[in-house]
Amino acid sequence: xxxxxxxxxxxxxxxxxxxxxxxxxxxxxxxxxxxxxxxxxxxxxxxxxxxxxxxxxxxxxxxxxxxxxxxxxxxxxxxxxxxxxxxxxxxxxxxxxxxxxxxxxxxxxxxxxxxxxxxxxxxxxxxxxxxxxxxxxxxxxxxxxxxxxxxxxxx
Numbered sequence: 001x002x003x004x005x006x007x008x009x010x011x012x013x014x015x016x017x018x019x020x021x022x023x024x025x026x027x028x029x030x031x032x033x034x035x036x037x038x039x040x041x042x043x044x045x046x047x048x049x050x051x052x053x054x055x056x057x058x059x060x061x062x063x064x065x066x067x068x069x070x071x072x073x074x075x076x077x078x079x080x081x082x083x084x085x086x087x088x089x090x091x092x093x094x095x096x097x098x099x100x101x102x103x104x105x106x107x108x109x110x111x112x113x114x115x116x117x118x119x120x121x122x123x124x125x126x127x128x129x130x131x132x133x134x135x136x137x138x139x140x141x142x143x144x145x146x147x148x149x150x151x152x153x154x155x
Contacts, residue, residue: 018143021136025126032121036114037085043115044068045078049088049104050112061090061100069148087111 010016029040038046048067052059061079065072079102082088087108093099123130 014143018140028122028125029118032118032125036111036118038082038087038111041078042082043118045075045082046087046104046108046111046115049102049108050115053104053109058093059102060093061102064102069144082108 006012026040029043033040033043036043045064045068048064049059061072061075065075068075079088079090083090086105089103089105091101091103093101123133126133128136
């Protein structure tokens with residue numbers, strides 16, 4: 001990797017490359033998710049909920065926030081919007097009323113079928129091969145593991 005002479009050059013900064021690539025990836029998802037009526041952050045929330053539902057796990061707001069590396073206060077408006085769209089419901093836990101659980105509605109669960117086309121369309125739209133995207137993901141996972149610890153990175 002050729003580094004510019006100036007260690008403070010914008011192009012030398014890992015943070016800039018990651019920030020710019022994250023914005024580019026979200027922009028790539030936007031037209032793919034638009035027909036589903038959801039935004040990229042909402043898609044991430046739904047991915048977590050679909051995964052938990054498929055595994056028979058109950059999802060708490062705090063647990064979901066931790067998985068998404070979000071503060072629960074940041075997650076709440078996303079959940080509120082998904083609730084207004086009829087895709088999720090928030091309820092107090094039956095075992096512990098202090099816990100707020102998030103449940104997919106029938107419409108939210110059904111949206112998963114439509115979302116199955118998203119990953120393939122992302123590969124097609126990215127201009128990168130599946131192998132290249134897997135390498136990018138592995139590198140991003142390594143950054144997350146370095147920042148948060150290896151136990152926090154999903155497979």
